[in-house]
Amino acid sequence: MSGLFDLTGRVALVTGGNGGIGLGMAKAIHGAGASVMIAGRNTEKNAAAVAALGERAASVVADVNDAASVAAMVKATTDRFGGLDILVINAGMNIRKPVQELAFDEWRQVIATNLDSAFACAKAAYPALKASGRGKVITIGSMMSIFAAGFAPAYAASKGGIVQFTKALATGWAADNIQANAVLPGWIDTDLTRRARQDVAGLNEKVVARTPAGRWGVPDDLGGIAVFLASSASDFVTGTAIPVDGGYAAMI
Template identity: 55%
Template sequence: MGELTGKVAMVTGGNGGIGLAMATALADAGATLALVGRDAAKTAAAQGALGRAGVPAALALTGDMTDEDSVAEVTTEIVRQFGGLDLLINNAGSNDRKLPQEYPLAEWNALIQSNLTSAFLVSQAAYPLMVARGGGKIVNIGSMLSIFGSAMAAPYAAAKGGVVQLTKSLAQAWAGDNIQVNAILPGWIETELTVTAKQQIPGLHDHVMSRTPAGRWGRPQDVGGAARFLCSPAADFVTGVSLPVDGGFSSAI
């Protein structure tokens, strides 16, 4: 039920951290991969790492997922190379920590576009490609800030909350086309980004450890396992769901 052989998967923000772990999990299940990132060198390095790990024919593409033309170019190239698209993980995004009163409007707009509008644009572009294949799976990546607020990340939290509602709306709209749309809400996962967060937020490590029933920080492969499930036939009757992958963090008081 977790078999993905013959499926073509596009992973935005797939060149590092959680994105690369999810891409690797799909490849391990047999999917053909297209990695998309804004940093061409980083994406090429991720492609090389996958190749050395035995993943054949991963495609590295550079694009800005907040730009319609760039999204169209990337999806057109995936179809040209692989013949279609079956699976989409919307992982592209960014953040900048500061108090709400310190964000200029341009930065607010940029963060909403990066974290929310990008997921809409790429899903919209993927829709006819999946219809042509008889269905598909879309997995949007939210956050613990899809659930909780943050004094230091108002636009990011607003966007990630929007990801949950976008997920539900697309699931409703496209269920009749055999397209399942779900979200993953990663908890505190050990990545390069959380190393910076630990430096910026005094006591963060101890707080996460004390609040997480599992007693540890998450690992990128924990999110990879959830992505593999939601992209697989095992999740054919699962849609509109936002799944925390957080070791129980969001269930604690």
């Protein structure tokens, strides 16, 4: 069974991998044997993430909103490690305002960072993933891929779009033996959600009350699903959207 989850000899690229959920996934994928390229805009955070992983890890400064930067990010990965087998599309952002207060430019910023960039990353990585012969794409959705939230309309729209985009990848690239799946994190304790708890009154109490596990998740809770979806164990799993939420989505 251990061989099913062994990532020795594989190469992963994790966008937004220098913190939060991205780093939690990167650590697990690296721990299963893969070489990992961390992509992020902050040089210091990138370096700290690489130091946390150790050998077989490197970083690249990248802006997922810029197509040229995305192409350079993929090239840096294949140049450094000789190929690309696993793409984790994780970089994202949120602006918490109701529709009537959200500026059009703010809407476009969230959609571009969360959804347009997923298209750019997948498109740029496709030749390397196809050449691998065993490509894996892991996208990051959200509970808001399922539910709506009046305080985050652009985020909810982008994360709903991520699920449909992932299904399009899964069906379009199946003939190339590339599997694509979305992970839908529940309420995970990260810098992004800490700010949400400050901005949204009562959020912490509501999340804990609704979550059967009785707690917020932590980035390491995403490690197991990341290894599963990156490994041979998921070779017949594609086009799915899997909640990792402590049972939040199962509650009525």
